[in-house]
Amino acid sequence: MTETSAIQVRGLSKHYRIALSDDAPSTAAEAALRRIRHPFQRTEYERFTALDGLDFDIAPGSAVGILGRNGAGKSTLLKILTRVSAPSEGQVRLAGRIGSLLEIGTGFHPELTGRENVFLNGTLLGMHRAEIQRRFDEIVDFSGVEKFLDTPVKRYSSGMYVRLAFAVAAHLDTEILAIDEVLAVGDAEFQAKCIDRMRRAADEGRTVLYVSHQVQTVSALCTSALYLENGRLIMQGSVDDAIELYQTSRDKVHLAQTDIDRRPGSGELRITSATISSPLYRTTEPRTIEFVVGSNPDFIGKYFVSCHVNDRHGTTLLQCDSRVTGLWLDADQDQKVALTISSPWLKPGEYSIDLFVCNAGVLDSFEGAARFEIHPVLPYPQAISGEGLENGLVLADFEYVRQ
Amino acid sequence: MSRSIVINPPGRLAIPEWHELWEAREVFWSFGVRDLKLRYRQTALGVVWVVLQPLLSAGIFSIVFGKIANLPSDGVPYFVFSFAGMLAWSLFSGIVGRAGPSLVSNQALVSKVFFPRVLVPLSVVLSVMVDFLVAGALMVGLLVAFGIWPGWPLLLLPLWILLVVLLASGIGLAASALMVTYRDIQYVIPFALQTLLYASPLAYSLSAVGSSVRWLFDINPLTWLLEGFRWSLLGLSAPAAWQVVAAVVTSLAVFALGLLVFSKMERGFADVI
Numbered sequence: 001m002t003e004t005s006a007i008q009v010r011g012l013s014k015h016y017r018i019a020l021s022d023d024a025p026s027t028a029a030e031a032a033l034r035r036i037r038h039p040f041q042r043t044e045y046e047r048f049t050a051l052d053g054l055d056f057d058i059a060p061g062s063a064v065g066i067l068g069r070n071g072a073g074k075s076t077l078l079k080i081l082t083r084v085s086a087p088s089e090g091q092v093r094l095a096g097r098i099g100s101l102l103e104i105g106t107g108f109h110p111e112l113t114g115r116e117n118v119f120l121n122g123t124l125l126g127m128h129r130a131e132i133q134r135r136f137d138e139i140v141d142f143s144g145v146e147k148f149l150d151t152p153v154k155r156y157s158s159g160m161y162v163r164l165a166f167a168v169a170a171h172l173d174t175e176i177l178a179i180d181e182v183l184a185v186g187d188a189e190f191q192a193k194c195i196d197r198m199r200r201a202a203d204e205g206r207t208v209l210y211v212s213h214q215v216q217t218v219s220a221l222c223t224s225a226l227y228l229e230n231g232r233l234i235m236q237g238s239v240d241d242a243i244e245l246y247q248t249s250r251d252k253v254h255l256a257q258t259d260i261d262r263r264p265g266s267g268e269l270r271i272t273s274a275t276i277s278s279p280l281y282r283t284t285e286p287r288t289i290e291f292v293v294g295s296n297p298d299f300i301g302k303y304f305v306s307c308h309v310n311d312r313h314g315t316t317l318l319q320c321d322s323r324v325t326g327l328w329l330d331a332d333q334d335q336k337v338a339l340t341i342s343s344p345w346l347k348p349g350e351y352s353i354d355l356f357v358c359n360a361g362v363l364d365s366f367e368g369a370a371r372f373e374i375h376p377v378l379p380y381p382q383a384i385s386g387e388g389l390e391n392g393l394v395l396a397d398f399e400y401v402r403q
Numbered sequence: 404m405s406r407s408i409v410i411n412p413p414g415r416l417a418i419p420e421w422h423e424l425w426e427a428r429e430v431f432w433s434f435g436v437r438d439l440k441l442r443y444r445q446t447a448l449g450v451v452w453v454v455l456q457p458l459l460s461a462g463i464f465s466i467v468f469g470k471i472a473n474l475p476s477d478g479v480p481y482f483v484f485s486f487a488g489m490l491a492w493s494l495f496s497g498i499v500g501r502a503g504p505s506l507v508s509n510q511a512l513v514s515k516v517f518f519p520r521v522l523v524p525l526s527v528v529l530s531v532m533v534d535f536l537v538a539g540a541l542m543v544g545l546l547v548a549f550g551i552w553p554g555w556p557l558l559l560l561p562l563w564i565l566l567v568v569l570l571a572s573g574i575g576l577a578a579s580a581l582m583v584t585y586r587d588i589q590y591v592i593p594f595a596l597q598t599l600l601y602a603s604p605l606a607y608s609l610s611a612v613g614s615s616v617r618w619l620f621d622i623n624p625l626t627w628l629l630e631g632f633r634w635s636l637l638g639l640s641a642p643a644a645w646q647v648v649a650a651v652v653t654s655l656a657v658f659a660l661g662l663l664v665f666s667k668m669e670r671g672f673a674d675v676i
Contacts, residue, residue, distance in 0.1 A: 016674065028585035079673065083410060083517040086670035092410040098517075106515040111441050123433045124516055 005095070006060035006176055006207040007081065012090035014051040014076055014231075050076040052231040053090070058209075060095065060175075063202040065218035065239060066211045067246045068228035074211045075180060077228070081209065082178050096175025099125055101166070110154035114145060114164055117153055121168045135171050142193075143167035163190060170197045177201055178209045195221050215243050229313050248367065249314050265364040269303060269331060269357050270294050274369040276353070281372060283379045283395060286342040289370055292334055293357055299331035301359055307339055308354040309346075316354075317346070317393055345395035348376040417666035424519050431522045435529025438501075442530065453537045457493055461486035464606035474611040479637050483545050488605030490538055491632040494564070495571045495625065496596045497531035502575025503592045506672065507582050514673045521665055524579040528568060535564075542636065553638035560635040567628050569654040573661030580668040583676050605629050621646075624653045 051073045058064055066074045079085040081092060082100035107124045108117045118139060122132040132139075140146045143164040145156070153161055179198065198221055202208045212218050218225065218239060225242035227235045235245060263270075274291040281287055289307065304327065309318040320339060322328070329335045352371050357364040379395065389395075443450065461482055468474045469481030476484040502524035506513055509523055546552070582588040603625040604612065612620055620626045627650040630642035642650075 026585065027587035028581065028591075029587055031585065080410065083408075084515060085673040086413050087410060088412055090412070094408040094410070096407065098408070100516060106511045109437060109441070111444060112437065116437075116440065120433050120437055123429045124512065124518060126427075126518070129429055 004059060005057040005093075006062075007056075007058040007095070007209075008093040009054050009056050009081075010091050012051055012054040012077075012080065012092060013049065013088050014073075014080060014085070015088045016048045016050060050231050051080070051087075054233050056226065056233060056236050058207060060207050061202060061205045062224055063199070063208040063210065063222045065222035065225040065242065066209060066228065067215075067218065067225055067242045069246070069249060072228040073231040074228055076231075078178050078180055078209065078211055081176075094176060097126060098176040098178060099169070099172035099174035100178045101169040101172075101180065108153055108161070108165060111152055113152055114149045114156070118164070118168055121165065125169060125172055126174060127172060131173065139167045139171050142170060142197075159190075166190075166194060170194070170201075174206070176207045176209070178211075180211045191217075215246065219243060232313060234313055234315070245314065263364060263366055265357070265362045267364065268299050269296050269363045271355055271357060271364055271366045271369065272334070274353075274355060274366065276370040276372050279372055280375055281346075282375050282377065283345045283348070286340050287372060288338055288340045289353060289355075290336065290338045291355055291369070292336045293329065293364075295334050296331045302328040302330055303357055303359040303363060304328055305337060306356040306358065307341075308356070309341070310352050310354065311347075311393070312350045312352075315393065317351075318344075343397070345379055345397060346374045347389070347393075347395055348374045348378070413670040417663070417669065419521060419662060419666050420519065424521065427519050427522060430518050431526050431529070434522060434526035438527065438530040439533060450537060453534045454541055457486060457489040457538045458541070461489045464489070468607045472607075474607045477608050477610060477633075477637075477639050479551065479639070480549055483549055483551065483637065484608070484633070485606050486542060486545060487633050487636045488629055490535070490542055490636075491563070491567055491629055492600065492603070492605045492625075493538065494531060494535045494567050495628075496600070497534060498528055498568065498571035499575045499578065500592060500596060501527040501531065502572065503578040503582060504589055505575075506579045507586070507589070507676070510676050513583075513676050520669050520672060521576065521662070524575050524665075525572060527575070528572060532568075546636070551637055553634075553636055556635045556638065556641065558635075559631070563628055563631040563635060566631075566650055566654040569658040570624060570628070573654070573657035573659070576658075576661035576665040580665045580672075583668065583672050599625065603629060624650060624657075627653075 054077070066077065068074050076085070078100070080087050081094070082098055084100075107121045109120065112120065118136065119129065119132055123129065140149065143160075143166070145160045145164050148156065148160065153164070156164070177198070195217060198208055198210070202221075202223070208221070210218065210221055222239050224237065225239045226233060227242040227245045229249060235242060270293070272292045272294045274289060277288040277290070278285075291305075293303075293305065304322045306322060307318075307320040308316045309320075310316050318341065320341060322337075327337075329337070350371065350373050352367075353369050355364075355366040355369040356362060357366075378389075379397075464485040465481040468485070469476060505524045505527055506520065512518075513520060513523070578588055578592055600606075602619070603623055604620060605625075609620060609626065609630065627642055627646040630639075630646065631650065633639045634641045
């Protein structure tokens with residue numbers, strides 16, 4: 001491994017097996033019975049891929065935010081990195097111990113006192129008794145519950161509970177610290193304290209991984225970010241870029257349903273309707289989208305339109321700007337425009353279309369204006385599957401000739 | 404920079420990571436201490452329960468088997484005889500009965516935090532051992548009161564204790580791992596323990612067993628261990644040499660097997676629990 005990375009992930013995948021028709025045996029008796037009845041039949045499973053071939057490196061001392069929509073694989077990734085769950089493929093190398101703060105207060109026992117829980121939880125998180133002893137006052141001080149140290153935590157308010165739990169975890173001395181959505185609790189003051197504490201951890205040269213839906217805390221805490229979608233790593237880079245990706249991906253879902261006036265863009269002109277000629281195309285078939293841009297007599301000058309075609313991971317594959325074809329439009333009347341895209345060949349799968357109306361700035365940004373699917377039959381004379389087609393974003397119309 | 408950790412997909416044959424176990428030895432203590440504290444806190448009688456349980460069982464056994472059924476007790480007062488059996492039995496059943504459901508009842512931990520999972524079922528040994536020591540002190544009192552001196556076989560007592568712990572832990576490990584996937588194990592364990600309680604010569608003497616079913620007792624590892632216990636505690640006749648050898652081999656094998664089953668299933672726990 002390169003000495004410079006705190007976390008090195010190579011080809012990491014995680015699959016879950018989901019039994020079809022929910023008939024997986026959940027009791028030993030059932031399992032045995034089935035084995036006797038159908039000695040050769042194997043239960044049919046559907047494979048669900050939670051993480052799909054992740055590759056990345058994280059430098060020591062960086063605070064990395066992991067962003068993505070629900071089900072993108074963030075928590076699965078964190079579970080694998082913290083060794084709670086095992087990967088299906090690939091390898092992870094960690095330079096040093098990893099401490100985790102997955103869901104605060106796990107390992108707290110309601111019947112035990114605050115003091116006892118600090119020791120129990122501390123050892124569970126990987127601290128040594130002597131270490132806890134040494135930092136005990138610091139932990140208690142941070143939590144602010146010193147008065148109730150000898151009260152069973154079941155009598156704590158939820159706020160006190162969380163503060164004590166976080167205080168223990170915040171004093172972990174592991175080289176890597178993984179945090180999953182803990183700041184959603186506690187008052188603003190305590191949250192600020194936590195962020196400060198985590199930032200200090202990063203300043204001390206420790207590596208912090210932080211999963212959250214709260215964009216503000218990610219941007220407050222992290223120096224770089226990973227963006228996941230459908231179990232794939234879409235990008236690794238600056239926090240701002242990741243947040244933008246995260247937000248557009250979220251908008252894509254929402255915008256299709258929200259009303260026209262809430263779309264981004266100045267709103268001087270709006271796309272009033274958009275229709276795609278077919279929901280399903282063959283690979284080689286031309287795709288046509290028709291849309292109408294409403295009129296605005298107050299609008300001065302001409303405008304142009306643009307169309308993005310994105311694959312299901314949100315990657316923009318095609319950009320069709322009307323300027324390159326010389327099309328400029330007037331705003332004094334409704335404009336009905338048809339765009340036909342004949343090439344390149346798209347891979348089988350789902351695609352979404354974003355439409356834009358612009359002049360100097362963006363007037364309307366209609367993300368997720370339409371969707372279509374490409375039929376899985378391929379345009380090539382020979383059928384092949386798997387790695388022969390995986391690389392490359394689109395399909396090419398090509399031929400080989402022996403000379 | 405400290406030692407780096409490599410995480411790979413689970414292999415075909417899993418063996419426990421000794422290094423990690425040693426690193427996490429404090430977790431073992433914490434769990435054991437937690438169990439003890441929880442058990443004796445908020446129970447009015449506290450330690451008294453530990454003493455009372457085997458006493459009551461031994462009392463009932465001596466009434467049912469000694470007085471009503473009039474079974475022999477090899478020349479030892481029936482109460483002392485069955486108490487010695489209870490001592491070994493509660494060690495065995497305590498470990499199996501508590502290790503079995505331990506993973507499932509610590510679900511939140513297993514699915515959220517990493518630590519060697521094997522420590523969860525193994526740590527019950529700690530609190531069961533404490534119970535055993537309390538009951539053991541009572542046993543000493545009984546021996547003194549009845550003037551029984553077993554002689555040098557007493558030196559072998561630690562061996563029997565160790566073997567019972569190994570045998571019970573092996574079963575407990577496998578049971579706890581299987582229970583993660585198959586929840587009906589939790590109904591099987593109490594039933595199996597109860598069956599074993601009567602199928603093993605702990606409340607009655609092996610000499611009361613008819614020759615037609617004697618083979619059933621001879622193949623039961625608990626018979627060998629119980630005989631060993633009584634030999635060391637009460638100075639009764641020694642178990643046959645083959646039984647001693649078989650007891651050692653079986654206990655070690657069961658423990659190793661339980662550990663292997665556990666390690667094999669360990670990495671999938673968080674996904675299925």
